[in-house]
Amino acid sequence: MYKCDLMISRTEDGFIHIGYEDLNVSVFGGGDYEVIYRFDETNYKKLLENLPKTTKTHTVDRLLEIFGERFDEEEFKKFCEKHDIKYKFWNMVH
Numbered sequence: 001m002y003k004c005d006l007m008i009s010r011t012e013d014g015f016i017h018i019g020y021e022d023l024n025v026s027v028f029g030g031g032d033y034e035v036i037y038r039f040d041e042t043n044y045k046k047l048l049e050n051l052p053k054t055t056k057t058h059t060v061d062r063l064l065e066i067f068g069e070r071f072d073e074e075e076f077k078k079f080c081e082k083h084d085i086k087y088k089f090w091n092m093v094h
Contacts, residue, residue: 006060006071016044018063020071031093035073038088050083 009017019036039047054065067076080087 006064008060014041015039016041028093034090034092034094036090037076038090039085043086046083046085047080050079050085 006018006020011017016039017036018039019034021035022033048059051062052066054062056062056065063076064071067079079085
């Protein structure tokens with residue numbers, strides 16, 4: 001992945017998804033790799049409140065500025081753990 005195309009969406013049942021797809025990954029035989037972090041409203045609000053201030057205003061841009069253009073998942077998970085931010089995680093290859 002050269003640059004992450006991070007997306008944020010809200011589900012009909014009120015959860016917030018942060019995720020991305022990495023397309024045509026050679027390690028997976030050309031398959032697509034998808035990642036989703038699922039937050040409830042309380043934990044998403046906690047995430048936003050604990051993100052450091054950046055020069056960006058849009059949440060996706062802030063996340064990429066903080067966790068890198070490739071979205072460093074390990075650093076993101078450590079950040080969430082440090083601030084007791086709960087989420088569910090899915091990843092899949094298709």
